[in-house]
Amino acid sequence: MKAVVLAAGRGQRLSETGPSLPKPLVPLAGKPLVGHTLDALAEAGLERALVVTGHGESAVRQGAQEWARLPVEFAVNSRFHQGASYSLAAARDYCGDEPFLLVMCDHAFSPELIGALVDSAVSHPLAGDSRVAADRSPRSDAYADEATKLAVDDAGFVTAIGKGLAQWDALDAGAFVCSPAIWEALTAVSEDCGLSDICAELARRRRLGTVDVSGLFWYDIDTAADLREAERLLAAAATGTATRR
Numbered sequence: 361m362k363a364v365v366l367a368a369g370r371g372q373r374l375s376e377t378g379p380s381l382p383k384p385l386v387p388l389a390g391k392p393l394v395g396h397t398l399d400a401l402a403e404a405g406l407e408r409a410l411v412v413t414g415h416g417e418s419a420v421r422q423g424a425q426e427w428a429r430l431p432v433e434f435a436v437n438s439r440f441h442q443g444a445s446y447s448l449a450a451a452r453d454y455c456g457d458e459p460f461l462l463v464m465c466d467h468a469f470s471p472e473l474i475g476a477l478v479d480s481a482v483s484h485p486l487a488g489d490s491r492v493a494a495d496r497s498p499r500s501d502a503y504a505d506e507a508t509k510l511a512v513d514d515a516g517f518v519t520a521i522g523k524g525l526a527q528w529d530a531l532d533a534g535a536f537v538c539s540p541a542i543w544e545a546l547t548a549v550s551e552d553c554g555l556s557d558i559c560a561e562l563a564r565r566r567r568l569g570t571v572d573v574s575g576l577f578w579y580d581i582d583t584a585a586d587l588r589e590a591e592r593l594l595a596a597a598a599t600g601t602a603t604r605r
Contacts (some may be wrong), residue, residue, distance in 0.1 A: 361477055361537075362458060363406045363444075364451045365397055366555075367424070367465035368414025368440035374584055382416030383483035384465045385423045388587060389594045394420065394466050395427030403471035404478060406461065407431070412447045412452045414440025443552040448542075453475035457540045459486050464555075468590050470577035477537045480571045486539040490562055492518065492523040494530035495578065507580060508532040508556055510570065518568040521559050530570065533578040541567055 371383025384394035391399075394411065401409055409430060413420045414437040418470040438598065448462075454486050459481055463469065477493055498504040509528035511520040521532065545561040562568035577597065579590040 361406065361461055361481065362455060363401050363409040363463065364448075364455065365401075365409055365411045365463055365465050366444060366447045366449045367395070367397075367411050367420055368437040368444075368583065369466060370415040370440070371466070374582070374587065376442060382420050384413075384415070384420045386581075387436070388468060388528060388581070389591050392423050392427065393468070393581065394424050394465050397465050398424065398428045398430065398432065399462060400469045400471045400474050401461075403461070406430060406474070406478070409548055410435055410451055411465075412450050414438070416449065441460075443550075443557075444555045445546060445549065445551060445553045446548060448558065449556070452543060455538075459537060459539050462536040462538050462574075464534040464580075466581050468577070468579045468581060469535060473533065473573045473576040473578055475572055476576065477535055478572050481537040484592035486537065488539050488541045489517075489567050489569045490536055490538040490542050491569040491571050492536040492559065493520075493533035493578070494572040495533050495574050495576075496530045496572060497574040498531050504531060506582075508534075512570055516570045517566055518559070518563040518570060521556055521563055521568075530572075530574075532556075533573055534580055535573075535578070537571070539567075559596055574596040 367384040369383045384605045385392045412423045412435045427489045437447040437450045439446040507525050509525040510518050511527040513519050545558050549557050549561050
């Protein structure tokens with residue numbers, strides 16, 4: 361299965377790390393975010409990936425090439441200051457009519473979480489549906505407050521998505537397995553939309569399922585405080601003292 365890494369963002373909320381550093385190159389525990397993402401893909405058994413760059417394109421490309429342990433290709437989203445829909449559209453030719461894995465470069469993932477998504481697509485073929493990694497046991501109420509939330513029906517399909525949902529069942533962990541039907545959803549939404557808008561369109565069509573990744577490591581890194589907490593969690597995991605808080 362091919363993988364697509366969205367890595368076009370500027371990372372303005374991570375300004376404490378230095379205003380000139382593209383977000384994919386912000387260091388987490390001595391390794392850039394894009395390096396962590398590509399490592400997780402390689403360790404989960406993915407054999408190739410497309411990195412969609414934008415802000416700081418040449419630097420991000422060089423950083424990804426330096427850290428990649430699997431073959432990597434690149435596409436450029438020159439409209440990175442607009443919605444993530446442009447980054448996804450830049451991957452269309454690469455993906456063709458095949459299912460693919462989609463991950464955000466500003467999330468840290470364990471290889472086990474990536475593997476759970478891939479295993480889901482292999483054991484239960486997508487048949488036109490996409491699936492989102494869904495965490496039903498978030499590490500803290502404070503973390504859940506900031507995360508994108510999912511309302512999920514009894515069959516495991518997402519019925520609503522958004523940060524402001526009052527009633528929700530899981531958190532969106534920022535990783536997906538996508539069927540080619542996602543391209544139809546992409547064309548149905550406005551050009552300047554975010555990934556959550558595309559997911560909402562899939563949910564409206566009852567085409568967004570879930571893969572339960574509760575208990576597997578992931579962390580959405582938007583701010584310098586997020587970066588520090590992710591480093592704490594990674595260090596704790598390395599020493600066997602990890603706690604969910």
